[in-house]
Amino acid sequence: MFVYHSIGEDASSNFWGNISEEEFHKHVKFFSENKEVVSLNNLKEESRNQRVVLTFDDGLRSYYDTALPILERYELPSTVFVCPFLSWEEESKFKIDHNIKKEGRILMSGREIEKISSLKNVEIGNHTLDHQNLRYVHEHKDLKKQIVESKSQIERTCGIRVKSFSFPYGGYNKRSLSMVKRSHDVSVGGGGVLVTDAESMHVLPRCHGHVSIDDIKYYMSYTSHVASKIENTFK
Numbered sequence: 168m169f170v171y172h173s174i175g176e177d178a179s180s181n182f183w184g185n186i187s188e189e190e191f192h193k194h195v196k197f198f199s200e201n202k203e204v205v206s207l208n209n210l211k212e213e214s215r216n217q218r219v220v221l222t223f224d225d226g227l228r229s230y231y232d233t234a235l236p237i238l239e240r241y242e243l244p245s246t247v248f249v250c251p252f253l254s255w256e257e258e259s260k261f262k263i264d265h266n267i268k269k270e271g272r273i274l275m276s277g278r279e280i281e282k283i284s285s286l287k288n289v290e291i292g293n294h295t296l297d298h299q300n301l302r303y304v305h306e307h308k309d310l311k312k313q314i315v316e317s318k319s320q321i322e323r324t325c326g327i328r329v330k331s332f333s334f335p336y337g338g339y340n341k342r343s344l345s346m347v348k349r350s351h352d353v354s355v356g357g358g359g360v361l362v363t364d365a366e367s368m369h370v371l372p373r374c375h376g377h378v379s380i381d382d383i384k385y386y387m388s389y390t391s392h393v394a395s396k397i398e399n400t401f402k
């Protein structure tokens with residue numbers, strides 16, 4: 168499972184997690200021709216293939232402008248995790264740290280999210296109200312706002328059911344994790360490794376997508392090699 172942030176942002180802005188449009192297109196073409204790309208919610212279904220799940224954090228405008236048109240062309244599913252407070256109320260700039268010192272990244276507006284939420288291959292997920300690290304949130308009422316109310320806000324506004332959750336910064340504690348488990352079917356974190364066991368469907372690890380296509384190929388061939396080795400051992 169891969170996590171992307173921005174696609175094709177101005178390179179001089181030095182945004183962390185950015186990947187050029189050209190490189191992203193190579194990823195999509197490779198996945199489409201060589202792998203089974205499934206939506207996050209279909210991950211639970213059994214398969215013997217090495218599958219790919221594409222996720223996008225923060226609900227950035229470049230998902231809407233740049234990534235989505237490419238994904239639509241190849242008819243690939245993706246999940247975009249949004250922060251309703253930031254997208255609907257603030258609507259313009261994303262100023263949290265992510266090592267961004269300058270002006271901030273532009274988010275999709277609430278309206279744009281509503282628009283894409285009806286697309287067949289787009290799933291909208293919850294990324295807390297305003298991008299909190301849930302590792303440091305302990306009060307029940309605060310957690311409820313960030314997890315449960317954030318989810319309801321997306322559902323109410325878009326008229327959809329929200330099933331998935333992405334932990335900002337991959338951070339969680341016991342309380343936040345248990346609340347997410349009760350309110351969402353699936354949740355994702357960081358970790359940088361491939362998913363080998365999706366049994367629990369919570370805090371599933373993700374690899375950074377903002378790497379070169381060669382890194383992606385190497386990574387995936389390496390793991391399938393390991394997987395086939397393990398399989399052969401059991402034959």
Ligand SMILES: [Zn+2]
Nearest residue numbers: 224225335336
């Ligand atoms: Zn984020």
